[in-house]
Amino acid sequence: MISLRSPGWRVDPAFVEGTPTEPVTLLADDAGLTQLAGEGPNVWQIPWAQLTDPQVVRYRRRYELVARVGGRQFRWRRSDNQDREAWIDIWAGRGADVRSPRRVLAPLLVMILILVGVGSSAWLARPSVVHYSRAARSALGALLGPQDLGTSWSTTNTSQLINLVGPAGQVGSPAGAPALTGAAAVAEAAGARAFQSCLHVTNRVDRIYGAAGQFPVAQVASPVYTNTIDGGIQIASVTQYYASAAMVAADTREMSTKGFGHCFAESQAVLLRTVITGPSGSIPAQENDPAGVPGVFVRGGVAPADLSSVGVGKLSLVVDVITYHHLEISVVALVASPSGVTVVDRAVELEIARLIVPSALSV
Known part of the structure; x- marks a missing residue:
């Protein structure tokens, strides 16, 4: 009753x-x-x-x-x-x-600026000085960048990947962001359904898209980097810093479930397609894990990404997730050829190697 x-x-x-x-x-x-x-x-x-x-x-x-x-x-x-x-x-x-609107890889995620330690008067008086929290500095330091890609890459503001990662360089937390509405909410819901159906997990216990998820203290997206090699590659990353390593460990347990890599890649491909063309059916994906190192968790997958409706042709969407201590890092890439997947894997492996160097994320 x-x-x-x-x-x-x-x-x-x-x-x-x-x-x-x-x-x-x-x-x-x-x-x-x-x-x-x-x-x-x-x-x-x-x-x-x-x-x-x-x-x-x-x-x-x-x-x-x-x-x-x-x-x-x-x-x-x-x-x-x-x-x-x-x-x-x-x-x-x-x-x-x-x-819980916690996952970074959602379309057009509204970020709230958390420039810690700078009052409004100080901001106006000294616009060139920005003080970030430890969490924000750690998140920024873990982003994929030229040190992982090389010097032949440039940045772009027109990639469809921006629908997944959001605007670059805005340090924030989704905890205070307004709920997604309209097409963004439809796309997020489609991605969540695809993921939960593929991994056979209920919304109530799902920590990735569902009700069991927790909010990071800080998150930030990299620019979208682009290169013409292997027919063309675009790649970007998002980093989340959590208040405790235990929170990340709890997420990692779900990510360790068999099939997570291809299920998460499928969900991101569904989300991206829904943003661009509207709701549709499932998208097949396959596992593709970059090489890891002890102490750093990594899972990945590759799914087809048909962007012909926006004049781009058929590509593949590569999605990798890394967890380490307080950090969760998501890397997404659009590649035109199978050899492009190898380039993405190499960049992710270099990023992972950088995580375990004590000076790499010094705060």
Whole structure:
């Protein structure tokens, strides 16, 4: 039997134009959801059969409920985690996806600048001086770069990989970023479904796309590097720094599951294709692990990437994931030929070697 009364919400948009959007109290029972809005209050009763596409979006210190009613999407937000587990159970009973927007490789991820130690007045007075946290410096130092690729590479701002890694050089944390909406949310959901179906893991326990994931302290993307060798290669990376090595170890356990490399590559190919052309079916992928070293975990995969709709032709998407101490690094590349995969593998192997040199990530 369902019975819950939960005050402290606000709703977006208003159920009826001009009616209050806060304060909102939500009541749930076996019949459906009731919303009490404003001081009056204005009351709406919604049978469960009329509530579709439910989602729960978890952040570190708050969460949101999302659903469609009468063809319109509504989002109930609150600023704390009160009643969170109860609502997750209720929403999950209606078939909801429960997700934490933590993974870097999501389209058009909104990054929040965390220039630690610089107040607004200091920023205006000394614009050339930026103080990063230890986490930010570690994340920046672990990015793929010219030291791993060589001097013959240039950067580009027009690659489709930007849909996966986001803007370069912006140090931030997804913990405070707003939830993805529109096409970006559709693409992320498509990638999550592909991954969870391939790896046979439920959204509730999935740490990569799902509800079990945790937020990094800092994350940052590299530029997209490009080269004409082997028919053309574009490559970029994203680094996340976590508060504890135990958090990374927990992610690594899921990444160690048989088939992770090709499942993650498939999910990223589905995500990229959905951003460019809209939802479609699954994409086959295969394992491709670069050589590792003791103490550094690496898994990878290769999937076809048909970008003909944007005038690029058929390429392969290479996806590698590295974990080491507090760091998780994702490398993505578009290659035009099989020999390009070898070039990407070599760059990843050089990046891994740099991780274990004590001075490489000095902070």
